[in-house]
Every structure is written in C-alpha cells, then in structure tokens.
Amino acid sequence: MPLRWTFRGGVAALACTLATPCIAQVSIPDPAAKLLECRNIQSESERLACFDSAAAAFIAAREDGAIVVLDREEVEQARRQTFGFNINVLNPFDRQERPGALQSITSTVSSARQVAGGKWLVALEDGSTWLQIDTETVYIRPTPNLEAQVRRAALGSYMMSVGGARSMRVKRQ
Known part of the structure; x- marks a missing residue:
C-alpha cells in the first residue's frame, strides 16, 4: 500500500476521532420538552415552580426567535406558497411525506x-x-x-x- 494512502487514512481517522466528541457534546435545549417534564413532578409547589420556569424559558426562546409557533392555517399557507420549490432539506413542514401532502x-x-x-x-x-x-x-x-x-x-x-x-x-x- 502506498504511503500516501496510509497517510490519508490516518488523517481521516484522526479527523473522525476528533470530531466525534464535539458532535456528541452538542445538544439543543428544547423548552417545550421542559414543559412536558414538569408534569411528572408530584409536589404541587415544585411542579408549579417548574412550570413557571419552563414557561419563562419558552417565552424567552419565542421572543429570541429560537422557537417559532405556527397554527395549522399558517403552515398550510406556507406549504401553498412553496409548492413547486424543491426545499425538502429546509422545509420544516415536510419532515416526512404525508398522505395529506399538497398534491x-x-x-x-x-x-x-x-x-x-x-x-x-x-x-x-x-x-x-x-x-x-x-x-x-x-x-x-x-x-x-x-x-x-x-x-x-x-x-x-x-x-x-x-x-x-x-x-x-x-x-x-
């Protein structure tokens, strides 16, 4: 095996090894998930405090633009406006093909x-x-x-x- 292939393979392996911990450490906080977790708390005062902090985080994320809340009518309007464009990679409304997709x-x-x-x-x-x-x-x-x-x-x-x-x-x- 030529030396250049060995070197390339070693560089590729090193890049994968170094990138893996970085990918594993990336986590995106989900304020909606925090709201759902609060339902499992038994103590009423702790559950209320949890809901209050989760709701505050949700509102802050919405105001910052990290979360966008749309109703079904807005989603359908966006689907109609983008009909014909190939934006499946960027389209948050069509993660998987649904039977009711706009035809x-x-x-x-x-x-x-x-x-x-x-x-x-x-x-x-x-x-x-x-x-x-x-x-x-x-x-x-x-x-x-x-x-x-x-x-x-x-x-x-x-x-x-x-x-x-x-x-x-x-x-x-």
Missing part, C-alpha cells in the same frame, strides 16, 4: 407569454411563476379569469394545465 394547486392566471423557444411562462395570481420545460406545443389563450392547475407528477416534476388545454411539464421560477 396540486389551482389559481387564476395573471399573465402568460411565450419566451425563447416557444415555451410558456405563466404567472399565477398567488404569486408563483411557472416555466414550461418540455417541448410539447400548447395553445393558451390568455383571457381574463383563466384557471390553471399545477399538480405533482412523476419523479418530482410538475404538470400544468391552463384553461383546459393540454398539460405541459413545468418548473417553478
């Missing part, structure tokens, strides 16, 4: 125009903009109150139908 959106077309190569660029009233990425010829007549539906398709792609016309493959801009 399509329907909105009114605010503008539609052809760009280079005859592809369509469609802006919807919800603020999203979609660009045709396939080579299909689609005929769209931009008229007032024209309805468009964007739905999830295979392999993470999206299909859009505008005014009942043939569907075209699109991506969010």
Whole structure:
C-alpha cells in the first residue's frame, strides 16, 4: 500500500476521532420538552415552580426567535406558497411525506407569454411563476379569469394545465 494512502487514512481517522466528541457534546435545549417534564413532578409547589420556569424559558426562546409557533392555517399557507420549490432539506413542514401532502394547486392566471423557444411562462395570481420545460406545443389563450392547475407528477416534476388545454411539464421560477 502506498504511503500516501496510509497517510490519508490516518488523517481521516484522526479527523473522525476528533470530531466525534464535539458532535456528541452538542445538544439543543428544547423548552417545550421542559414543559412536558414538569408534569411528572408530584409536589404541587415544585411542579408549579417548574412550570413557571419552563414557561419563562419558552417565552424567552419565542421572543429570541429560537422557537417559532405556527397554527395549522399558517403552515398550510406556507406549504401553498412553496409548492413547486424543491426545499425538502429546509422545509420544516415536510419532515416526512404525508398522505395529506399538497398534491396540486389551482389559481387564476395573471399573465402568460411565450419566451425563447416557444415555451410558456405563466404567472399565477398567488404569486408563483411557472416555466414550461418540455417541448410539447400548447395553445393558451390568455383571457381574463383563466384557471390553471399545477399538480405533482412523476419523479418530482410538475404538470400544468391552463384553461383546459393540454398539460405541459413545468418548473417553478
């Protein structure tokens, strides 16, 4: 075995060994977990003191921005606004694929125009903009109150139908 491979392996092993204790020591305090732990205290005065301190820590974390509290309506609105973007890594609302995940959106077309190569660029009233990425010829007549539906398709792609016309493959801009 050449010396350079041995050296690289030793450096990699050393890096892993040094990094492991650092990773193990990192812990993120969870003020909500502290609230739940207080329920197990038997003494009423100790339980109340625990709840008071945990609630104060929770409020401080919320004010500092360490914790964000959203209701279900705000979560659904955020899902709708981000539909079509591939943000699974950053999306706190979709840690795992749920059966009730948003599969399509329907909105009114605010503008539609052809760009280079005859592809369509469609802006919807919800603020999203979609660009045709396939080579299909689609005929769209931009008229007032024209309805468009964007739905999830295979392999993470999206299909859009505008005014009942043939569907075209699109991506969010």
